[in-house]
Amino acid sequence: MTQASTGFDPEAVRAKYLRERDKRLISGRAEIRDLDNDPEFGHYRRDPFTPWSERDTISNDVDVCILGGGIAGIALGVELRKAGVENIRFVDTAGGFGGTWYWNRYPGVMCDVESYIYLPMLEETGYIPKRRYAFGDEILEYLQSLATQFDLNRDALFHTSVKRASWDESAKRWIIETDRGDRFATRYYTIAPGILNLLKLPTIPGMAEFKGHSFHSARWDYEFTGGAPGEPLTKLKDKVVGMIGTGATGIQCVPALADGSKHLWIFQRTPSAIGARNNQATDSTFASNLKPGWQQERMDNFQAIMLGRPVEDDLTNDGWTHHYAKVQNPPARLPGESAADWFTRWEAVDYEIMQAHRSRVESTVGDTATAEILKPWYRYLCKRPCFHDEYLPSFNNDNVTLVDCPSGIDRVVEDGVIVDGKKIELDCIIYATGFEAEATPLYRRAGHDVIGTNGQTLADLWSGGASSLYGLMIRGLPNLFAMPGPAQQSVVTVNYTQLAVLGAEVVGRTIAQLLSKGGPTFEVSAAAEHDWNQKILASFADASALMAACTPSRINNEGHPESRNPLNGNYGRGFGDYFGYRELLNDWVAAGQFEGLELR
Ligand code: NDP
Numbered sequence: 386m387t388q389a390s391t392g393f394d395p396e397a398v399r400a401k402y403l404r405e406r407d408k409r410l411i412s413g414r415a416e417i418r419d420l421d422n423d424p425e426f427g428h429y430r431r432d433p434f435t436p437w438s439e440r441d442t443i444s445n446d447v448d449v450c451i452l453g454g455g456i457a458g459i460a461l462g463v464e465l466r467k468a469g470v471e472n473i474r475f476v477d478t479a480g481g482f483g484g485t486w487y488w489n490r491y492p493g494v495m496c497d498v499e500s501y502i503y504l505p506m507l508e509e510t511g512y513i514p515k516r517r518y519a520f521g522d523e524i525l526e527y528l529q530s531l532a533t534q535f536d537l538n539r540d541a542l543f544h545t546s547v548k549r550a551s552w553d554e555s556a557k558r559w560i561i562e563t564d565r566g567d568r569f570a571t572r573y574y575t576i577a578p579g580i581l582n583l584l585k586l587p588t589i590p591g592m593a594e595f596k597g598h599s600f601h602s603a604r605w606d607y608e609f610t611g612g613a614p615g616e617p618l619t620k621l622k623d624k625v626v627g628m629i630g631t632g633a634t635g636i637q638c639v640p641a642l643a644d645g646s647k648h649l650w651i652f653q654r655t656p657s658a659i660g661a662r663n664n665q666a667t668d669s670t671f672a673s674n675l676k677p678g679w680q681q682e683r684m685d686n687f688q689a690i691m692l693g694r695p696v697e698d699d700l701t702n703d704g705w706t707h708h709y710a711k712v713q714n715p716p717a718r719l720p721g722e723s724a725a726d727w728f729t730r731w732e733a734v735d736y737e738i739m740q741a742h743r744s745r746v747e748s749t750v751g752d753t754a755t756a757e758i759l760k761p762w763y764r765y766l767c768k769r770p771c772f773h774d775e776y777l778p779s780f781n782n783d784n785v786t787l788v789d790c791p792s793g794i795d796r797v798v799e800d801g802v803i804v805d806g807k808k809i810e811l812d813c814i815i816y817a818t819g820f821e822a823e824a825t826p827l828y829r830r831a832g833h834d835v836i837g838t839n840g841q842t843l844a845d846l847w848s849g850g851a852s853s854l855y856g857l858m859i860r861g862l863p864n865l866f867a868m869p870g871p872a873q874q875s876v877v878t879v880n881y882t883q884l885a886v887l888g889a890e891v892v893g894r895t896i897a898q899l900l901s902k903g904g905p906t907f908e909v910s911a912a913a914e915h916d917w918n919q920k921i922l923a924s925f926a927d928a929s930a931l932m933a934a935c936t937p938s939r940i941n942n943e944g945h946p947e948s949r950n951p952l953n954g955n956y957g958r959g960f961g962d963y964f965g966y967r968e969l970l971n972d973w974v975a976a977g978q979f980e981g982l983e984l985r
Contacts, residue, residue, distance in 0.1 A: 393732075393733055393736045393737075393740075395729050395732055395733075398732070398736055399732075399934070401762055402762055402763050402764065402934060402936075403934060405762040405763060405791075405936060406763065406934065406935065406936045406937065406944075408791035408792065409655055409791045409792065409936055409937050409944075410937050410944045411792045411793070413588075414654075414792075414793065414937060414943060414944075415937075415943035416587065416588045417585050417586060417587055417588060417821070418586045418587070418588055420583070420584070420586065425592075425593045426592070426593070429584065429586060429600065429601050429604060430584065430604070431604065432478075432479065432480050432544065432604070433604050433605070433606055433607070433608070434480060434487070434490065435479075435480025435481060435543070435544070436480075437480075437544050438544075440565070442565060442566040442567050442568075443474075443542060443567040443569055444567065444568055444569050445569060446558070446569050446570040446571065447472045447473060447474040447540070447569065447570075447571045447572075448470060448471075448472040448473065448571065448572045448573065448896075448900060448904065449465060449470060449472065449473045449474070449571060449572065449573045449574075449575065449896055450473075450474050450475075450476065450559065450561055450569075450571035450573075450574050450575070451473065451474070451475050451476070451575045451577060452475075452476055452477075452547055452550075452574070452575065452576045452577060452578060452831065453475075453476075453477055453484065453576065453577035453578045453579060453582070453868075454475045454477040454479065454481070454482040454483065454484060454487075454532070454537075454541065454543075455482075455483065455484015455485055455486075455487075455577065455579045455582075456484055456485075456505060456528065456579075456881070456882055456885045457484075457577040457579065457868040457870075457885035457888060457889060458475060458477075458482075458484070458575075458577040458868070459482060459484075459505075459528055459531055459532055459535075459537065460505055460506075460885050460886050460888075460889030460890075461575060461577065461868065461888070461889040461892055461893050462475065462532070462535060462537040463506065463531060463535045463537075463889070463893075464889045464890055464892075464893025464894065464897075465893050465896060465897065466535045466536060466537070467535075467893075468893060468894065468896075468897035469897070470893075470896065470897055470900060472540075473537070473540065474540045474541065474542065474569070474571070475537060475540070475541040475542065475543075476541075476545050476546075476547050476561070476563060477541070477542070477543055477545065478544065478545070478546045478582075478832070479543060479544070480543050480544050481529060481543055482528055482529050482531075482532040482537065482538075482541070483524075483525045483528045483529060484528070484579050484582070485579055485581045485582070486521050486524045486525040486528060487525060488582075488584075488603045488604065489521060489581075489602070489603050489605075489634070490521060490522070490525075490605050490607075490614050491521075491602045491603075491605040491614070491634065491637065491638050491817075492605070492610075492612065492614060492615075492616075492618060492637075492638055492640075492641030492642070493520075493614075493637040493638055493639075493640055493641050493775075494520065494521035494522075494614060494634075494637055495518050495519060495520045495521060495637060495664075496518060496519055496521070496524060497518060497633065497662070497771065497772045497773075498518075498705070498879060498880050498881075498882075499517060499518060499687070499701050499703060500514035500515075500516060500518055500519035500523075500524075500667075501514060501517075501671075501680065501683055502680065502683050502684045502687050502701065502880050502882070502883070503519065503524075503880060503882050504519065504524065504527055504882070505531070505882050505885070505886050506531065506680075506886075507680050508675075508677075508678070508679060508680045508681075510530075510531065510534065512527060512530075513667055513671065513672045514527075514667060515666065515667060516664055516665065516666055516667060517663070517664055517665050517666075517667065518662065518664045520614065520615060521614055522614045522615055542563065542565070542567065544565075545563045545564065545567065546563060546564045546832060546833070547561055547562070547563055547831075547832065547833045548562050548563055548833050548834075549561075549562045549833055549834050549836070550562075550574060550833060550834070550835050550836065551834075551836040552836065552837045552838055552862065552863060552864075552865075553570070554838060556570060557572075557863075557864075557906045558570035558571060558572055558864075559571050559572075559573075559574040559864065559865070561574070572864060572900075572904050573864050573865075573866070573896050573899070573904075574864065574865045574866075575865070575866040575867075575868065575892060575896075576827070576831050576835070576865070576866070576867050576868065577867075577868040578827075578830045578831050578832065579830075579870070580820070580822045580823045580830065580870055580871060581603075581820040581822060582820070582832075583820055583821040583829070583830055583832075584601045584603045584604070584819075584820055584821075585818050585819045585820050585821050586601060586816055586818060587629075587793070587816070587818055589793065589794050589796060589797050589802075590795075590796040590797070591796040591797040591798055592797045594797060594798060594799045595797050595798070595799060595800075595801075595814060596799045596800060597800065597801075597811055597812045597813050597814065598812065598814075599813065599814040599815070599816065600815060600816070601815075601816045601817075601818070602630070602634050602638060602815060602816065602817040602818075603634075603820070609813070610645070611645075612641070612645065617641065617644060617645055618641055618642065618644070618645030618646070619645070621642070621645045621646040621647065621813075622645070622646070622647055623647055624646055624647055624812040624813055625646070625647055625648045625650070625810060625811050625812050625813070626642055626646040626647075626648070626649050626650070626811065626812065626813045626814075626815065627649075627650040627651075627652060627801070627802060627809065627811040627813065627814045627815070628642060628649065628650070628651050628652065628814075628815045628817055629652045629794065629815070629816050629817065629818055630652075630654075630816065630817030630818045630819065631651065631653045631654075631655070631656060631657055631817075632657060632768075632769070632771070632817065632819055633657070633769060633771050634817045634819065635651070635817035636657060636659060636771050636773050636776040637773065637776075638815070638817055639651065639775075639776050639779050639785075640775040640776065640779050642815075643779040643782045643784065643785045644782075646784065647784065648784045648785075648786070649782075649784060649785045649786070650786050650788055650809055650811065651785065651786070651787050651788065652788045652790055652794055652802070652804070653758065653759075653787055653788065653789060653790065654790060654791055654792075654793055655761075655763075655768065655791070655936055655937075655938070656758065656759050656760060656761045657761065657768060657769075657770070657771040658739065658742045658761040658765060658768065658770045658771065659742065659745065659746070659771050659772065659773050659776055659777055660704035660708060660742065660745075660770060660771070660772045661704060661745075661774060662772045662773050662774040663703070663774070664774070682700075683700050683701070684880060684882075684883045685964075686698070686699070686700045686701070687700070687701045687705070687706065687879075687880055687883075688878060688880065688883060688963050688964070689964075690706045691705065691706070691709065691710050691713065691878075691879055691960070692714070692960065692963065692964070693710065693713065693714025694964075703772070704770065704772050705770075705879055708738045708765060708770065709765070709766070709770060709879065711734060711738065712734060712735050712738060712764070712765045712766055713766060713959070713960070715727075715731040716730055716731060716734065732764075735764050735765050735766075738765050739761065739762075739763075739764070739765055742760075742761060742765075743760040743761065743762075745777070746759045746760050746777060747760075749777040749778055749781075750777055750778075750780045750781065751780075751781050752780065752781075755780050755787050756780075758789040759777065759780065759787065762936075763935055763936040764934075764935060766940065767932075767935035767936050767938060767940060767941065768935075768936065768938045768940060769938075769939075769940065788804055788809070790804050790805070797814070802814070819939075822871075822939055823870065823871035823872040823873075823939075824872065824939055824942060826844070826847060826872075827843065827847065827851075827867060827870075827872075827873060828842070828843040828844040828847060829844075831843070835862060835865070837859075837862035837863065837865070838861055838862075838863060838908075839861075841861045843859070843862060846859060846860075846861050846862070847859075849950075849952070850951070850952025850953050851872065851873055851874045851921075851950075851952050851953050852874075852914060852918055852952065853867070853873070853874045853909070853914060853917060853918075854909045854913050854914050854917050854981050854982075855869075855874070855875065855891075855917060855956075855966075855969070855970060855973070856869050856870075856873045856874035856875030856917075856956070857869060857875070857888065857892060858907075858909045858982070859909060859914075860908065860909040860910070860911060860914045861908075863906050863907060863908045864906055864907060866892045866895075866896075868885065868888045868889070868892065869884055869885075869888040870884070871955075872953040872954075873953070874917065874918075874921050874952070874953070874954070874955070874956065875888075875955065875956060875961065875966065876955045876956055876957065876960060876961030876962065876963045876966045877955055877960040877961055878960070878963055883963070884963070887966075887967055887970065890974075891970045891971070891973075891974055894974045895974060895979075898974075898977055898979075899979075905984045905985060906984070906985050907979060907982040907983065907984050907985075908982065908983045908985070909981060909982060909983075910981055910983050912981075913981030913982070914981075917981075918952060920956060921951070921952060921954050921955070921956065922951050922952065922954070924954065924955065924956065924957050924958050924961075925951035925954045925958075926958045926959065927951075928946070929946040929947045929949070932946035933946055933947070956969075
């Protein structure tokens with residue numbers, strides 16, 4: 386297939402994509418600081434939002450301990466409360482409920498998944514989001530209101546990190562020890578740390594020498610910048626600010642920083658693909674047109690489109706369903722079509738979408754050289770796509786300069802940074818450099834040793850890759866649940882809430898059933914775990930050749946897709962089969978037989 390029939394020149398585009406990839410495929414690009422053991426930067430994790438207060442240590446036992454008060458933890462708490470489980474204790478390093486929305490309060494923070502499907506339990510609470518895409522403060526307030534409504538605060542330990550969780554076989558309990566000196570037992574333990582709980586800081590030479598102010602976007606320092614989420618930044622008018630990172634976070638920070646700073650330097654390693662946002666206030670007729678079951682239906686509709694299933698209407702109707710779903714689900718192969726021609730036809734769909742993104746840059750950004758640097762040259766799914774309407778126009782401000790540094794910043798010095806041998810003086814550096822996401826194993830994201838039977842840890846048990854029943858329960862760790870997530874033998878959903886709520890329903894109902902039987906100890910049987918692992922392996926599709934052509938990102942393991950472990954895959958190919966997974970789990974709970982578990 387050639388340029389004439391597809392409207393693009395596949396060879397030329399492939400070559401351009403590879404050239405752009407190679408600029409970024411440099412050794413050490415994925416190196417990060419280990420903030421668990423970093424005397425110079427460990428303080429970046431401190432909570433700037435809620436004052437720390439003294440409290441007595443806790444030693445009374447509970448039925449259920451939940452690590453993490455984000456969406457998954459809250460949803461589980463709600464499920465347990467609904468089932469009449471009273472004796473629940475949350476533990477979270479944060480100063481309150483909200484998870485990722487507790488920590489990420491940077492200016493402009495919003496969720497680019499539609500609010501009507503992202504905010505959990507809307508139908509139950511009767512809450513109608515203010516806008517089609519909610520800002521972070523609304524999400525945080527809503528999550529905290531759920532916690533209040535379902536009485537989850539009662540026994541929650543905030544500003545508290547679990548240091549060690551160990552299974553006590555004689556007591557048939559998990560013993561939880563925290564950094565505040567608490568020590569208590571729980572019958573069932575659930576870990577729900579999420580995938581964005583560990584902020585990520587690069588290892589740029591000289592970082593510690595910087596004498597100006599610096600912080601990570603997930604701990605926004607409003608004391609330094611002035612302002613508040615959704616309000617102008619008031620203290621930067623005389624400050625030259627540098628921001629490193631142009632991912633989903635960085636792009637959201639830029640408009641407020643551009644408005645508020647004397648000068649804003651944006652250091653870009655890889656441009657994101659910035660699709661249209663089209664945010665708008667919720668229509669006054671929206672609520673009155675809703676029918677019972679509307680949120681589930683809307684979530685399922687979105688999910689079906691993302692999985693390439695036929696639907697009558699596209700209820701969300703946005704960049705995810707238009708672009709992401711289209712590229713994620715390649716066109717069917719035509720009768721007699723060669724594999725190469727089919728692949729090129731799929732590439733053409735991708736190219737058209739990426740070309741539209743590049744044209745958007747060109748028509749928005751006045752300076753041609755800046756526009757060129759902002760154009761993303763890779764296939765659409767090589768990086769997480771972004772959606773924004775004010776980011777690109779910010780580059781038309783005289784006080785904003787984009788710095789193209791595909792191989793990163795040379796070094797940080799005491800009054801700025803060096804890029805390509807040239808110094809840029811800065812008063813402040815903001816690291817919008819992301820999180821240790823799903824590629825970081827669950828045992829590290831959990832943040833503590835989880836020690837099961839015979840002293841085996843979660844880290845030992847998963848040293849060769851994930852191993853579980855349904856991605857939720859693990860042999861060797863009795864009475865423990867891990868909430869489902871990517872790289873964990875469950876499925877992936879672009880709308881994370883939908884997976885979190887499913888996990889909460891299944892785990893919550895299972896715990897309630899177990900408690901109603903007197904709270905027996907369960908252990909995943911060797912055969913059941915083996916079967917699930919085999920199912921995960923069987924659905925692994927090796928896309929490493931395709932992914933290797935991508936610009937390096939967390940999606941292709943920073944340029945090394947070949948080292949992805951098939952055991953860390955999903956149930957079903959690609960993202961996984963969400964609907965199949967849900968049916969399987971619902972049937973399993975409904976049967977009430979705990980099939981695959983040994984009860985004692
Ligand atoms: P990302 O990992 O997406 O982006 C980090 C940025 O920092 C990238 O631009 C990266 O460059 C850059 N970077 C990292 N290290 C260096 C370095 N050494 N030198 C220069 N630049 C560097 O993090 P985000 O916080 O933006 O997003 C993380 C995830 O959070 C998203 O994928 C998404 O899942 C979630 N999120 C969701 C939002 C939503 O609306 N739903 C909003 C914000 C975040 P490079 O691209 O080259 O690696």
